[in-house]
Amino acid sequence: MRGGQETGPSSDDMALSRVYQEVTREQEARFAAGYDLAAGLDRYRTWLREGGEPPEWSADLAVIELYSAHYRSLVRLAAVLVRDTPTAEEVVQDAFIAMHDGWQRLKDSEKALAYLRQAVVNRSRSVLRHRLVVERNPQKPPPDMPSAEHGALTLLERSAVIAALRDLPGRQREAIVLRYYADLSEAEIAAAMKISRGAVKSHTARGMAALRAALEQES
């Protein structure tokens, strides 16, 4: 092959990927065959019996785990609130970093998830507030064209429901998104939005009525 090329072309990369995929697959199977399952299971069983939760569940690992499990659903949630995916990703990453910093106070994944949701909602709100200020400033065109190339949401963004959702007042939109999109319970929504359950009910009901009206008008 050619001599002094430092960064290989992607075809080269693809070929190497294939080699690596196949080589490691073969080796994984070989290593797996030599595994002492009984010993591993024994060790795990002992750990389970002794009550789990090792002290070294560090903030780092916790964040990584929560990130793997919830990143995308939180981005979707934020994206519906702030209406564009790159901003939504920023909002969610900020929330994770804040959670990482405050890990000493949380220390458990249920609480951490509630915290993350609330942080995402709060941060989305401040993004919207900031945007409102920018939009009132006449020099700039309103930045409400979502960048379409962000796969996850494009499908949704096309739908009439999302369009109608965007026209709802902020609190109603939040309540509906959390209820029907993020699938939270009334109590969880109340916690995430820092309002009472009664207020959640009324926001949801009024939002739904407005949505219904908007969609009927359209069809």
Added chain:
Amino acid sequence: MGDAKISPRDAAELEACFAAHARDLFGFACALVRGDRALADDLVQSAFEAAARAWPTLRGLAEQQRQGWLRSTLANIAVSGFRRDAALTRRLPMIEVRYRQIPDDPPDRAFSSIALERCWRIIEGMPKRQYTAALLRWRLDMKEADIAAVLGIAENTVSAMLYRVRRTLITQLGPDHPFMGNDAEGAAS
């Protein structure tokens, strides 16, 4: 705080999950850490400890998704051990990438097991950091910039290491290295 006991029902389910997936996961871990079985054992244990904490979510998943979760969690734990001191902020986006991209479907079997075995000997014999960088690049599909961040080294260094790995494979395998023929246009000159 840290003393939440695992219920007997969950413990039984977790044991079943361990019995079903530990072997596969151990193989995956061994390849990640260049055949260090003791370390692989610890990684498997850590992944299942994580599974116990995430069990409320995991128990609802299909077997295959659960396997995917275990593999990516294990890779995350292994990689966070590789890293020297990359800031968390820089690691977050690639953790997601890694999570998404760990490939599950075997490509069509194209190379003979003899060729694969020879490849493995060469790969296995590489210096540790080259081994790790190459594996992150071509097994876990990470970008060079992300690998640099995880390993706490400069991106140029990563490029140079990957280049060396490529050269090593090509020179040591000689004329019949398996990625030459598939790729006549891109690779031949």
